[in-house]
Amino acid sequence: MESAAISAVAIGRRYGERRALDGFTLEVPHGAVFGLLGPNGSGKSTFVGLIAAMEAPDSGTLRVFGEPPVPALRARVGTVFQENASDPLMTVNDTLWLAGRLFGVPRATARERSSSLLGVFGLADRAEDAVSTLSGGMRRRLEMARALFHDPALLLLDEPTTGVDPHERRALWSALLDTRGAGRTILLATNDLAEADAVCDRVAFIQSGQVKATGTPAELKRGLKREAIRVVVQGLTTGQLARVEQAAGDGRVVAQDEVLHITVDDAAAFVPRLFAIAPGAIRSVSIEQSSLEDAYFRHVGRQQAIGAGSPS
Amino acid sequence: MSAASACAALFLRDLRGVVRARSQLYSSVFTPLLFLVFLGNGVSEGLAPSKLPAGSFTAYLVAGSVVMTSVFSSTFSSASFYRDRDSGVLRMVLSSPHSGRVILIGKSLAGVAIGTIQAAAVLLIAAPFVEFEWQYGLAAGLAAALLTVVLLNVLLAGLAQALASRIQTMQGFHLVMNLALFPLLFFSGAFFPVDELPAWLQAMAYANPLTYAVDALELAAYGANGDAFIGLGIDFGVLGTLAAAVYALGLARTPRLTWSGQ
Numbered sequence: 158m159e160s161a162a163i164s165a166v167a168i169g170r171r172y173g174e175r176r177a178l179d180g181f182t183l184e185v186p187h188g189a190v191f192g193l194l195g196p197n198g199s200g201k202s203t204f205v206g207l208i209a210a211m212e213a214p215d216s217g218t219l220r221v222f223g224e225p226p227v228p229a230l231r232a233r234v235g236t237v238f239q240e241n242a243s244d245p246l247m248t249v250n251d252t253l254w255l256a257g258r259l260f261g262v263p264r265a266t267a268r269e270r271s272s273s274l275l276g277v278f279g280l281a282d283r284a285e286d287a288v289s290t291l292s293g294g295m296r297r298r299l300e301m302a303r304a305l306f307h308d309p310a311l312l313l314l315d316e317p318t319t320g321v322d323p324h325e326r327r328a329l330w331s332a333l334l335d336t337r338g339a340g341r342t343i344l345l346a347t348n349d350l351a352e353a354d355a356v357c358d359r360v361a362f363i364q365s366g367q368v369k370a371t372g373t374p375a376e377l378k379r380g381l382k383r384e385a386i387r388v389v390v391q392g393l394t395t396g397q398l399a400r401v402e403q404a405a406g407d408g409r410v411v412a413q414d415e416v417l418h419i420t421v422d423d424a425a426a427f428v429p430r431l432f433a434i435a436p437g438a439i440r441s442v443s444i445e446q447s448s449l450e451d452a453y454f455r456h457v458g459r460q461q462a463i464g465a466g467s468p469s
Numbered sequence: 470m471s472a473a474s475a476c477a478a479l480f481l482r483d484l485r486g487v488v489r490a491r492s493q494l495y496s497s498v499f500t501p502l503l504f505l506v507f508l509g510n511g512v513s514e515g516l517a518p519s520k521l522p523a524g525s526f527t528a529y530l531v532a533g534s535v536v537m538t539s540v541f542s543s544t545f546s547s548a549s550f551y552r553d554r555d556s557g558v559l560r561m562v563l564s565s566p567h568s569g570r571v572i573l574i575g576k577s578l579a580g581v582a583i584g585t586i587q588a589a590a591v592l593l594i595a596a597p598f599v600e601f602e603w604q605y606g607l608a609a610g611l612a613a614a615l616l617t618v619v620l621l622n623v624l625l626a627g628l629a630q631a632l633a634s635r636i637q638t639m640q641g642f643h644l645v646m647n648l649a650l651f652p653l654l655f656f657s658g659a660f661f662p663v664d665e666l667p668a669w670l671q672a673m674a675y676a677n678p679l680t681y682a683v684d685a686l687e688l689a690a691y692g693a694n695g696d697a698f699i700g701l702g703i704d705f706g707v708l709g710t711l712a713a714a715v716y717a718l719g720l721a722r723t724p725r726l727t728w729s730g731q
Contacts, residue, residue, distance in 0.1 A: 209564055232566040242557035246486060258478030259565035261471070303561070 161220075162187045162311055162342040163208060168217035170203055170366075177203040179366040181217070185344060185359075190337075192353035193346040194453060195363030201346040202239070203366075205313050208344070209236055221311065232260060235309035237300045239316040245289035249280055249299055252288060253306055260307035267306075274302040277332045294325030301329065305336055314345045318352060330356055354449040362456045370456040377452040384424035385451065388417040388431065389440040397435040404430050415440075420451075475567045479575030480582070483549060487583050498587050498594075500541065501534035505595060528599035531592065532686035533659025535614075536679055538588045539621050540654060544646045546580035547629035551639040573630050574716070580626030581619070588618045592690075601690040613689035613701060620708035621682040624715055625650075631719030658683040675699075681707040 163185035170178040178200045185191045193201045206212045207219055210226040221230055243252045250271065257267035275281045278298040283291060291299065297317065304312060318326045334356070337343070347353055353360050354374050361371040370377060393415075401417065402410045408421035421427045424444040432439060505527060553559040553576075562572050592614060603610035629646065636642045656663065656670060657679035663671055674680045685704035 211563065228568060229566050231564060234564075236561075236564045238557060238560060240557050242561035244482075244486075244553070244556055244558045246489060247482070251482070251485070255478055255482055256561075259475050259562060259567065261474065261566075 160187070161185060162189070162222060163344065164218075164220040164223075165204070165207075166218045168204070168207065168214045168219055170200075170207065170212070170214050176366055178207075178214070181363075181366060181368060183361055183368050183371065185342060188340050188342055189358045190334075190343040190345065190356055192357035192360035193344065193363055194348070194350060194353055194360055194449075195457065197348070199363040200366040201363055202315055204363075205315055205344065205346050208311075209234055209313055232307070233310045235304035235307065235312045237297075237304045237312070237314045237317045239319060241296050241300060243288045243296065243299055243303065246287060248285050248287055249275070249291070250284045252299060252303055256303045256306040262307050270306060270308070274305060274336070277336055278302045279328065279332070294321050294329070297321050297325070298329055298332065301333055305333075310341060312341060312343045314343060314347075316347055316349075317345070318347075318349065326352070350448070350450045350453055360449070362453055364457045370452075374449050374452075377456075378446075378449060384421060385445040386417075386419040386421065386424050386427065386431075387443045387445065388419065389442075390415055390417060390435065390438045391440055393417075393435055393438040397438060400434045401431065404434065472567055472571045475565065475571050476575035476578065479562070479572060480579045483546070483576055483579030484582060486549065487546070487579075498538065498590050501538045501591050502594060504537065505530050505534045505591075525599070528601075528691075529662075529687075530660070531595045531599055531690065532683045533654075533657070534595065535588045535591050535618060535686055536621065536657060536659050536682050537654060538591045539584045539618065539625050539682075540650050540679075542584035542587050543580055543622065543625035543629040544643070544650070546583050546626060547577070547633040548639055548642065550576065550630065550633035551642070569634075573634060577626045577630040577716075580630065581622045584622035584626055585615075585618050588622065589615065592618075592686075603690065605689070610689045614686055616705065617682055617685040617689065617708070620705065620712055621679075623712040624678060624708060627712065627715035627719055631715065653677050653679045656680070658687075678707060678711050 161184045163183070165181055165183045168178050168181040169176070170181075181200065181204060183204075193204065195201050203212070207214055208221055208226055210228050210231055219226060222233065224230060247255070253271045253274070254267070256262075257264075257271075262270065271284075272281070275284055278301060280291075280295060280298060280302065283295065288296065288299065297320075301317070304314075318329060321329060330352075333343075345353065345357060357374060359371065359373050360377065362369045362377075398410075398412060398417075401419070404427070405419060405421055408419060408427075411418040419427070419431075428442055428444070431442070550559070553562070559572075563569060601610070605613065632645060633642050636645060654660075656674045657677050658674065659679065663674040663680065666674065681699060681704040684699045685701055685708070688698055688701050688704070
């Protein structure tokens, strides 16, 4: 078996003058839940489209299960698009029936799988209802069931929980991870850093069509060596603020009204120094662990924050 | 996971869609029938056309009404391409292992089935009210009429599906279909015989594929009294060749969508 489910080396893809992907290099291991994180327009969806063989790269080498992505490979790939892709006039059962026929699922298997997936995704009692009568969260669950219907080895999820409330989101991921058979690889393109932190084994930060960093969420956070300190102050003088900034060294100090946001490598060591610099001005201090979001901002930059880019 | 199975699935899915949304079924059949009743009786009574091969204008209009039904049906059926694109279904189908061509063929075959059933329904509903002569006998006449309707619908549904996959908006599609098909309908012999027209209009009529469908239907249902008819052999030859050409050329360029549906 090849070592990587997806291997991309120096992929380039242009739309007219715009470079959607530029020297994009990435390896997705077999069986991983892999997150592609980046602002809108960073190239996530373009890359996912290349894997699904809906588009072809202009340059570079792309392999999916060791083969170039061609339409026949789609038989091993399930896709959940950012928007729903089910006919609102069809019933839930008919939607799965169509997916089964298109992906060559034998009739007997289709019946069994339909019943099982509708149970897992909580749609068993809506099987004969038209898709148009389902709630937004139910439709997303149906999309997941449809994408999994032919038991794909690779599942491509493009912003699968957009517009889904937190309760539905948890139910959806729980159901999805329940169906994760041995060896199924999941590629998740998302803007939701907390979601990626919770479900992904590995992530890649994407910006301007390039991979800026990749690793497990823990590795990326550990790489930060940074901790955030939130200090509420009263009567802090300009001179004291300057000394705090000097003490932070290559850390970062942002003053906002009566709150200081300080990022340093070792918060526990820094806090006593704060009290030494401004003993009477400090009202409260709290230390926060670095999140994947902190790691993201470090690699991608705050000016390219999620949601700040143009639509992809 | 054969292409035929995928084609059949899309065929059945479109067919079910039309059966569920009954408005298309009714409008495609009843509009030509209303045409037949009001225009046919009005002209027959008011103008008493004596040169018509069918004897009355109502009977004469039957062939044209069947062709008109096929035109309407192919337009309506192919417009489902836009609904599929906008609802995301097309993207889902294109993410399957099958080529876009299989998808277009499956959808156009559904259009053929729907158009054929509707056109045959118009013919059968009109039958008790007009006197068909069935010059080749009832069975052979019906078979010839049915073959004509099938070939015509293969041609029109293929053409409409090919246009739908190339034209970006549904409004543009309807505009092109109306601009292209209505003049063809007028100069096909559907509403008036073409053999008495000026030479340039006759030339247009003979370059018009619908003329051959009208001719074949009239030959099948009535008698060949005079030299006005083209002949079943030529009619089937022209319709069959054009239908094959539409599938070979028109559906060769398949719809392309990016991942984001653009």
